Amino acid sequence: MEMIPPGRLGWLDLTVDAAPEVRDFYSRVIGWKPEGVEMDGYDDFNMN
Structure with missing residues (x-):
């Protein structure tokens, strides 16, 4: 998995x-x- 630099948005979809x-x-x-x-x-749901 690629690291997301600080300050950038990221998304992970887990099934x-x-x-x-x-x-x-x-x-x-x-x-x-x-x-x-x-x-x-x-x-479905999202988590923050």
Whole structure:
């Protein structure tokens, strides 16, 4: 994976089988807040 220089925007898309568990893990460990995203036919979220 290429390092993103300071001051530049970055994006990472992570597809996993256990998305709710991964979401909860990052919320607890890093403090990221999940936000639901409406998708056609499935649930998704982003974290900031």
